[in-house]
Amino acid sequence: xxxxxxxxxxxxxxxxxxxxxxxxxxxxxxxxxxxxxxxxxxxxxxxxxxxxxxxxxxxxxxxxxxxxxxxxxxxxxxxxxxxxxxxxxxxxxxxxxxxxxxxxxxxxxxxxxxxxxxxxxxxxxxxxxxxxxxxxxxxxxxxxxxxxxxxxxxxxxxxxxxxxxxxxxxxxxxxxxxx
Amino acid sequence: xxxxxxxxxxxxxxxxxxxxxxxxxxxxxxxxxxxxxxxxxxxxxxxxxxxxxxxxxxxxxxxxxxxxxxxxxxxxxxxxxxxxxxxxxxxxxxxxxxxxxxxxxxxxxxxxxxxxxxxxxxxxxxxxxxxxxxxxxxxxxxxxxxxxxxxxxxxxxxxxx
Numbered sequence: 001x002x003x004x005x006x007x008x009x010x011x012x013x014x015x016x017x018x019x020x021x022x023x024x025x026x027x028x029x030x031x032x033x034x035x036x037x038x039x040x041x042x043x044x045x046x047x048x049x050x051x052x053x054x055x056x057x058x059x060x061x062x063x064x065x066x067x068x069x070x071x072x073x074x075x076x077x078x079x080x081x082x083x084x085x086x087x088x089x090x091x092x093x094x095x096x097x098x099x100x101x102x103x104x105x106x107x108x109x110x111x112x113x114x115x116x117x118x119x120x121x122x123x124x125x126x127x128x129x130x131x132x133x134x135x136x137x138x139x140x141x142x143x144x145x146x147x148x149x150x151x152x153x154x155x156x157x158x159x160x161x162x163x164x165x166x167x168x169x170x171x172x173x174x175x176x177x178x179x
Numbered sequence: 180x181x182x183x184x185x186x187x188x189x190x191x192x193x194x195x196x197x198x199x200x201x202x203x204x205x206x207x208x209x210x211x212x213x214x215x216x217x218x219x220x221x222x223x224x225x226x227x228x229x230x231x232x233x234x235x236x237x238x239x240x241x242x243x244x245x246x247x248x249x250x251x252x253x254x255x256x257x258x259x260x261x262x263x264x265x266x267x268x269x270x271x272x273x274x275x276x277x278x279x280x281x282x283x284x285x286x287x288x289x290x291x292x293x294x295x296x297x298x299x300x301x302x303x304x305x306x307x308x309x310x311x312x313x314x315x316x317x318x319x320x321x322x323x324x325x326x327x328x329x330x331x332x333x334x335x336x337x338x339x340x
Binding site for chain 1: 200201203229242249271274
């Protein structure tokens with residue numbers, strides 16, 4: 001009896017592990033920067049090339065950093081949602097325009113609307129390396145003290161917004177005001 | 180029909196690649212052969228995160244080129260390989276390493292095969308031992324053989340009477 005049972009149990013254990021493995025997206029990597037200070041940057045603004053924007057400018061508020069580019073297909077997918085969420089004024093969305101031509105990026109915002117308070121231009125992708133960006137779009141939730149609290153890789157959908165991003169933003173805002 | 184569809188898809192892909200070009204700085208190899216050799220060596224052990232089954236050395240992805248440029252710059256600035264690996268893992272995590280580190284989360288990965296090998300050997304050993312116990316220790320000596328024969332003979336003799 002046992003000699004038939006042991007291989008069966010081993011098989012079941014293996015099958016369970018593989019089944020769990022199948023449900024996981026290998027492209028979704030846990031960021032090592034969670035609960036660490038967001039890397040510093042100082043970059044030219046997209047709409048006003050002579051002005052700079054730094055992460056220090058956002059200190060004291062909860063904000064989103066959304067990595068986007070006009071060449072990024074999935075960014076187009078999330079764009080209408082970003083516009084909607086920007087209009088709700090729950091949290092300001094700052095853009096990191098990643099390895100994009102300025103004229104392409106501006107044309108994209110003109111055509112599809114601009115959800116960003118400000119977009120920073122990361123032409124050579126150096127700041128993106130500091131943030132561990134490996135595929136646009138990516139979205140970071142950064143708290144009042146400049147700490148990264150959440151990272152979402154891939155387009156923001158209503159599901160992602162209401163289940164992942166919004167709860168974290170609301171919790172951070174609540175903590176911020178109670179202090 | 181299928182051929183037509185194939186060409187349509189091909190055309191879309193070609194158009195898409197024109198429309199969605201990212202800004203990519205041209206990759207300039209270092210003029211220092213030592214740096215290029217070190218880069219070739221190091222980037223073989225690093226994973227490209229955009230196309231996860233390729234190393235940083237092989238990958239044509241934009242991010243891989245950016246990271247190679249960053250590694251060259253850091254080597255030029257005198258950083259050691261260890262410092263560069265630390266720089267990358269601080270940003271991208273251990274996943275960027277093709278050879279996983281030995282930490283408590285990877286013990287099973289590193290030592291699991293040896294545990295399997297040992298338990299396999301144990302099962303094999305026990306099985307062989309069990310089989311051996313079934314076989315008589317040694318053949319009968321000539322004396323024992325004669326005695327057995329006598330016993331058999333007397334038993335069959337008894338039966339006959």
